[in-house]
Amino acid sequence: MKVVVAPDSFKGSLSAAQVCAAVEAGVLRAVPGARVAAVPMADGGEGTLDCFLGARGGDAVEVAATDPVGRPVKARYALSGDGRSAVVELAAASGLPLVEDVPPDPMNAGTTGTGELIADAVRRGAREVLVCIGGSASTDGGAGLLRALGVRFLDAAGVELPPGGAALARLASIDDSGLPREVRETRFRVACDVTNPLLGPDGAAAVFGPQKGASPGQVAELDAALAVFADAVAARGGPRVHDLPGAGAAGGTCGGLVGLLGAEPSGGALLVAEAVGLPAALDGADLVVTGEGRVDGQSAGGKVVSAVAALARDRGVPCVALAGGVSGPLEELHALGLTAAFSLADGPRTLEELKAGAAPLLTAVAEQAVRLFRR
The missing domain is CATH 3.40.50.10350 (Glycerate kinase; domain 1)
Structure with missing residues (x-):
């Protein structure tokens, strides 16, 4: 038996x-x-790294990264024994618990650190990356993550925007010419267990912004900024992420990953099951x-x-x-x-x-x- x-x-x-x-x-x-x-x-949240390492072998890689408000932080991700697969937990470098010691900064907090973890994994040879996106401290549409991988977010004068979701209100164009070939060749999957769209009353800013310290006025500003971001993604030929189910997860990070990297969102537990080899x-x-x-x-x-x-x-x-x-x-x-x-x-x-x-x-x-x- x-x-x-x-x-x-x-x-x-x-x-x-x-x-x-x-x-x-x-x-x-x-x-x-x-x-x-x-x-x-695991369901894509706490414990996912350990499950992946236990099933696939490999290493927990510690990297110097940037926390949501720009401070240095050490964060881990999991790299398989053959180096071809990685699991990155957004909360490790961009999570809300990392900024509990400072006043909330919902307008400027970002996801740069998560992008730094992904970039390190890709440099080491990972070509399948599972991004687990619960517990974020920001509402930046994943712009910080994408910037760390080589995407530029420019205003009307061609100047790169500063970190944070509020700055996206001035977004005029997206330049992904700096994305390395290795990143373009990587398959990204997103463990996403919410169905919230990017925008509107059920969107990233309205539902999750208050949890990150956003006032009603700031929620409105962030929602408008994410709308500009979504329009820019669509304008360059990307998918329409405005009302895509799940795009609002982790302050819109899921929407950014889908729109600019072609990431595949799915339920966290199903993605973990595949990553740890349960079907086999x-x-x-x-x-x-x-x-x-x-x-x-x-x-x-x-x-x-x-x-x-x-x-x-x-x-x-x-x-x-x-x-x-x-x-x-x-x-x-x-x-x-x-x-x-x-x-x-x-x-x-x-x-x-x-x-x-x-x-x-x-x-x-x-x-x-x-x-x-x-x-």
Whole structure:
């Protein structure tokens, strides 16, 4: 019997790799001769680098970069063992936590540091880059990232604009002639779990700007500046990113990556699954075990459990989820391919007790779940 174990982390308790180890112990109790393929997962947010490195091997590369307000910062990205693939987390160099020690600067904060990480990966030979874009501190349409790769954003006098989203209001033209050949040859994918467009009441500035310190007046200015940016992208033959679902993610960074680099946006968990080799691991599987801290109706919205269940369904393989808590309705998850979900709780327990005892509880419930399917 082959069992694939592909969970997310149980945040505040166990990493995805630790969840895999606990579940594997339960699988082997139920079926001592089982073959277990452990594939730690993530949804494109925290933990993605470690999942990628654990599945693909390689190195966590530390780079001197620029934080959202122009200060030096050290940030990591993941480079595969063969050097051909990389995972870059925007939050590592351009995230909101990096600027919690200074007053918010929503008009001038930028994504330069993330571009510096990508540039380093490409220089080292990466030709597939997965960009995970949660937690940004800026609303610059990804202009800082793109500038770090060689794109120039010019005003009517041909002068390059300063960093930040507000400056895009003066954008007259985009010059990408400085993009290195290596960057043009690279396939960019964007882990994006929101569907917000770039502009308007549901756009990058309106929805996420206040979280970054933008006042109502600044939100209006940033939305207008992003409209100028989107028009400039379209004017040079790029796609229309104004109302593209997901383009507003990370202060419009997704829109900039799609519009100027031809990046491919998709749900974070599905992209991570592909990056860590889950589809291949599912070949010949008899059962898939996934899980996360809590499984409920929201888990169907691009979380790890829904992505793993869909991949299992496409291969006709039953899929069970283990979680600290399970609550309905779960109809959407079942429609996606989830066979059943089981809670770790073996009786009345507090959240703190569940977290503290998560590993042995996972092992116990995994054993019972696998016994239903053993062959």
